[in-house]
Amino acid sequence: MSQIAAETRQGHIEVRDFALSYETIDGAVEAVTDTQIHVEAGEFVSIVGPSGCGKSTLLNAVAGFLKPTSGVVTVDGSVVTGPSAERGMVFQQYSLFPWKTVRENVEFGLKMRGMPKFERARAARTLLGLAGLEAFENHYPERLSGGMKQRVGIVRALATGPKVLLLDEPFGALDAQTRIIMQQILTNMWQRLKISVLFVTHDIDEAIFLSDRVYCMTARPGSIKAEIQIPLERPRQQSMMMSSEFLALRRGLMSLIREESLKAMGGEITDLGMQGLGIELQGQSIPDIL
Amino acid sequence: MTSPEQAAAPAAPAAATLPSRPEFSARAARWFRLNQDRLRGLLIGTASLILFLIAWHLLTTYRVVFFVKFTNVPAPLAVYASFTKAIHDPKFLMHILLSCRRIFIGFSLAALVGVPLGLIMGRFKLVHEIVFPVAEVLRPIPAIAWVPMAIMLWPTNEQSIVFITFLGSFFPILVNTLHGMTLVDPVLVRAAKCLGAREASIFREVYFPASLPHIFTGLTVGMGVAWVSLIAAEMISGQFGIGYFTWEAYSLVQYADIALGMIAIGVLGLGSSLVIRAAGQLVMPWRSR
Known part of the structure; x- marks a missing residue:
């Protein structure tokens, strides 16, 4: 895309x-x-x-x-x-979904588009890798630092291309x-x-x-x-x-x-x-x- | 402060008997240090329960009269005796089972109606505007006050008791769900929209999970009120159930059974709220650390 x-x-x-x-x-x-x-x-x-x-x-x-x-x-x-x-958007308050893991947050836009589970997991992992967050894919946002949260926020907004x-x-x-x-x-x-x-x-x-x-x-x-x-x-x-x-x-x-x-x-x-x-x-x- | 260390001391030699894990004793010591607070709470809690039993025992054996009369209050040992008798009595078990069934049906119905209704009221203004005034008028009426009306409304006693239980838990569940919906962070909704989410997805992926903590608050409160309502209804119009058992014990001058009934109610209430708390942790893994 x-x-x-x-x-x-x-x-x-x-x-x-x-x-x-x-x-x-x-x-x-x-x-x-x-x-x-x-x-x-x-x-x-x-x-x-x-x-x-x-x-x-x-x-x-x-x-x-x-x-x-x-x-x-x-x-x-x-x-x-x-x-x-x-039009992807990144907010000051991060606005990550607290009930979703880092990877599920990044996958969200792709899920909304109807991409199959396996494919979107792979796409999200690739993107998280670019942002240096692959080790945190299964963490919940609450446990991340502000900078990490916002990296997830940016990656999430970019995931849908x-x-x-x-x-x-x-x-x-x-x-x-x-x-x-x-x-x-x-x-x-x-x-x-x-x-x-x-x-x-x-x-x-x-x-x-x-x-x-x-x-x-x-x-x-x-x-x-x-x-x-x-x-x-x-x-x-x-x-x-x-x-x-x-x-x-x-x-x-x-x-x-x-x-x-x-x-x-x-x-x-x-x-x-x-x-x-x-x-x-x-x-x-x-x-x-x- | 010193008690957890004392508690840790006897554990160390036990750990040393495991030769395959040389760090085991170090790990055990760390575990004790990390869980100091919880262990402390557990120790003090047990001690306080024991003290309560001792006080109860003393007050009843010496038949203390000091503003309140302990003359006819059964002693803990008498209650224990009637407990050992009761657990072999199928009738007592049936009372408990029946109460649990009423709670299960009434509470489940309240959750099945209250949660979706609260979610829909939170999302659609018109539904809120229509339902809210009626709910606000009915909500302050205690479930016990519904007993005569329930007897008129439902053909059988069983149904009216379940209905009372339903009513007791319904309003806390509804109100808390609705409250949860009003507190959903609008920025999260906007974020979802930016990612291409439509109405149904926003409801499922944002509003519902965001409201879950409040829904579970509602379920916990609702479960408490369900027991209150059930016991009241059983005492007034029941033929079975632990509430009826307790009242019957009073009528039959079985004083030990009164206390037994009361304790059974307490234990059942505690157990059911633990079940809800466990369910909450299962459904909201992001909230447990």
């Missing part, structure tokens, strides 16, 4: 004129507005932005869990109407060391399988290190503030994170995000925090003070 995807370069994601709002008692609240993004076949694209900017909302719409209020999401020209196995892989802050709950190793594993797998990746994170280093291109989102209601090409050569090494090129990209992206984070927090601080603490702002705006 993945070989075919590589040959015909499938997995082109297109999000056009996208807006999504929630209905509340006070009226509609816009989560994401006026957004255009695209992911070319085989490209690795990240979305960064301050928390609550709607980047996960956008990803969930691509996955088919949320319907856009206006606009359209297409994958290879066909409109996304609901979740499907052709999806055209695109969607990741929602997948390494957010991991410690720094494990996170770096996981990033390396993910890039290796991506290069081998040549599928399109849409990756949501709030970690700027992670976004630069992994991606071909990074979208930076504005504070709520979220929209695309900037699109940044990452010209770093591949395969990427951890040592690149110290290069002047990397640091320049980092600085640029950092200032973009900082602006938006302050915008997102500024209101809260003046409205709630500062008044409650009895701090006088003396007419200065929060960004000035900070």
